[in-house]
Amino acid sequence: MKRVLRLLPALAVILLAVVGPLFAAHSSTEPVTAPYALPGPGTPLGGDQVGRDVLSRLLIGGRDLMIASALIAVIVTGLAAILGAVAALRPRLGAVIEQTADLLILLPVALGIMVIGVAWPGSGRIPVIVAAIVLGTPFAFRVAAAAAAPVAASGFVEVASARGERTLSLVIREILPNLRATLLTLLGLRFIEAVYVVATASFLEVGAQPPTADWALMIRENADGTLLNPWAVLAPSLAIAVLTVSVSLAFDVLTPQARNRMVTRL
Amino acid sequence: MAERLRSSRTAALVAVLLLRRMALLVVLLVMTFLAVEILPADAARATLGFEASPAELAARRRQLGLDQPVAVRFLHWMRGLATGDLGVSARGRQVWDIVGQPFQNTLVLGALALVLTVLAALALGSLAVLRPGKLLDRGVRSLSTMILTLPEFVVANGLIVVFALGLHLLPSVTVTSSSGKPASPAMLVLPILALAMRQIGWNTRIVRSALAEQLPAPHVDSAIMDGLPRHRILIHYMLPGALPTIAAGVATSVGMVLGGVVAVETIFNFPGIGAVLVEAIRNRDAPLVAAVVALTGLVITVVLMASDLVRAWAVGRKP
């Protein structure tokens, strides 16, 4: 019961982000008040940079961010799990993967985001997702590889390997199921990291395009007016913080056995 | 004799590590040149602006060597690098003149942020692990998760609003003195905080879980049985075992700090390398981007190696 209780915040936030658009009083694109107007009647959180309703944009702007971050987290964790398991089974291939990961770790995150963002024709969300995957996988790979190594060395995998099972089926049937706890924890961390990358990318002008309502974009585009209407920046910042804390809490509950395990980024 | 053998073997290990990391750095630089190459528009257009005529653009392209294949330009630049020459930027200035002082400023900023990170993470992580599952532990963990997700630019804006414009305690921006350095040490405070906040979040989690892993270890167990004071157990029995993990976490933070400076430096007007990088990409300035990548890559390499060595030392130390 207590565990279910601790899942509630995450469920509430996710639900709110999904159905939030239904409750928006105003359009997300139409100005309804003065730029950076303070909260007033009809606009409980005031106006944004061109006088659009902050509350309406807040209600609309969470869903896509959440979906993008979840997508990044799932892909990064999945890739890392497979690569990590392969590396553990096939040391020679593993060395190559590890070298590549070490290489990408040297790349400054901002540079990676900007290069992918600028080079991508048309821009939008896809370059951010790609950048976050490219930059996040090496870190996740290290965790997965470290966790997979002892499993790969265990008897039943060696037996399966001796039976002549192919690498892919070994990975899927024998190794990954034994990494569940690690991978769940990793997934939670990657989600948090993905939200950070998406937000940072929007600071570097990569990501959701105006006039889209998006929490990350809202923080960036309203930063100049923080002193005029603090809510324009504060509200989306808090929304992101609440989202990630509640999701992290939920992952903690879902993976009790992994709570004290070392999941670091190296 | 065995001692000498061991130290020479260590030296060989270090040399191999070094070579491998250096090779990675060179590959990274190749990638950097290629990445700048695939960006739309080129350095000539980006630096001459809309005003330039086609003839002027062509002349500038010749001058910058943009009419040559990227491989030729890269080799030319690498040859210079071997002699310590970082080349000439797209605007015709010596790259070292552009990155030299800012790089030093960023190093100072980053190093101080890292020191703060380590101290705060050790303190918070230890506090939490001493009372596992209690309110303090849960509080520290929620808080560290929360600040983990807040991008540096959000933290920076918040700090400015509160400490500079609200309380008038600290300067909101960095003003540069004639030496090219920040005019007063107080100007470093907010940028350091903004940079360190997120890393404190990461490393607190790492410190906590690394220390928690040590709890079931037999020597820790017996120390607890013996009723030794908590801080003694923590420092003498738990910390040494947790050190490799903590060192690895801190090493990773170096890369993240160098990524975070881009936003923090812009917001605080700090004369560092982050702003140079943003501009260099905007200008499609391959030598300048590569110089920044080389310098930051070098720093990360050195730190990662140090963390490798800590791990090697810890493994060698184990009975």
Next chain:
Amino acid sequence: MTMSRRHLLHAGATAGAALFLSACGNGGGSTSGATAVGTPRPGGTLTIGALGRASAITRDPHGVQVNESDYLILSLLYDTLTIPGSSSIVAPRLATRWEPSADLRRWRFELAEGARFHDGTPLTSDDVVWSMRRLRESSIGVSRLPGIDVQGITSDGPRVVIVESNYPNSAIPVLMRLTTFVIKNGTTDPAGSPGTGPFRLEWFSNGNARLVRNDNWYGGRALLDAIEVRLFESPQAMANAALSGEIGLASNVGTVAARVAEGRDGVKIVRRKNDTALMVVMRAADGPYADPRVREAFRLAVDRQTMVRQVLSGYGSVGNDILGTADPAYARDLPQRRQDVARAGALLDEARFDRSVSHQILTTEDVPGLAESATLFAQQMQSVGVKIQVVKQESSTFLGQSRGKAPLYTTYWGTNDSVIFCAGKLLLSDSQFNEAAWHDPAFDNAYRSALSTADPERSIQLMRDLQKIEYDGSGYLLWGMAEGMDIAKNTVQGLPQLPGYGRVQLEHTWLSA
């Protein structure tokens, strides 16, 4: 022509100081009431924040100056032949008088008496000719000195410079503003070399500089002892510095920052009208906007008042699709375009504009308000059933791929005190900045005749004709003029109120107690 020149002379020589004084102190935003101006007094150091990028620092007065901070430093150190004036477009500086030949091809510029470089060397026409030729031969010389060849810049004795144009050009003195910085004949390293300006360089470090008063300036001594220039990468950081008192003046800080400053004690805002033109470009040569009716419909579909209110927080004025709004010759009698959805819709029907598909507007974040204007524009176009999708591009991508090429995009222009200057730069068929690819022989003719007419009466009429053609047909939708906004400490007096680069004239600025 002659008349207006005398007028200029008068303004520059005698009334200059008084003019600046009367212009200051009414920034309007100050609530502290500390704007009592008093008598100008010499002394003090003013720290000025100006925008720039560390990697783009240019110390060559004849280079491409993208940094406002660099331009500010250069214009305090070096003099140009003429400068933007307060009561007319051109005011004297290093050139005190100028006179054209009858055909307006050959211009004589007389140099100021007593002008000396900071190292004491007297200035001669050789220095000016050498500097201008150097500018002409620089990477962007053709666009800075259009129609003037290197051989066309000569001297006539030590005090006179002759500039010959390849065609009659009444606007030559206007071209001599802004970048004809004079350095010493034969200078090999222009960085920090002595100039003749009101301040001389004490130190320069990575875009930041300290300049001290030139006591021997031929234009009279400046009031400030020293000016320190600080480079800021972002307007927001600069605004914060001004609000927390770390700098005395934040130059060109943007409307949002100025609004923040409005309610604060100790600082005031300076509003410089007609500073930046904000436009939507509709490509006229081909594509969906080639039909003039479509362009007219777009111009009528926009609600300019709302754009100014929402994008510029009201710190600006509506535009009427003619560039050069601060020019005394600006055609104020042409009817102001207002939103007319019905007429716009009818025009789109007539032109069979495709309203079933979504059209793109490309934009970038080069100046505050630009990307926001695209957003709002797209939203307003829904009123006539046109679907517009905003695509924001990174600065250099926009520059390389979109500006001057895309069918629909946002742009801006920063020198708005001369109709003829803008016409020659942006609207002429063969101009390389013809952003909208608009080709109208009638306009070209009007431009050439306006340039080759010395008679003031006739010139006014020709200028009116030129603007009518521009108003009716060009590829621009100039919806608003943003004011230039500076934040200054209340003690800073005598700040220039000119738009654009007129803001760098600081010799009459002073600090009250």
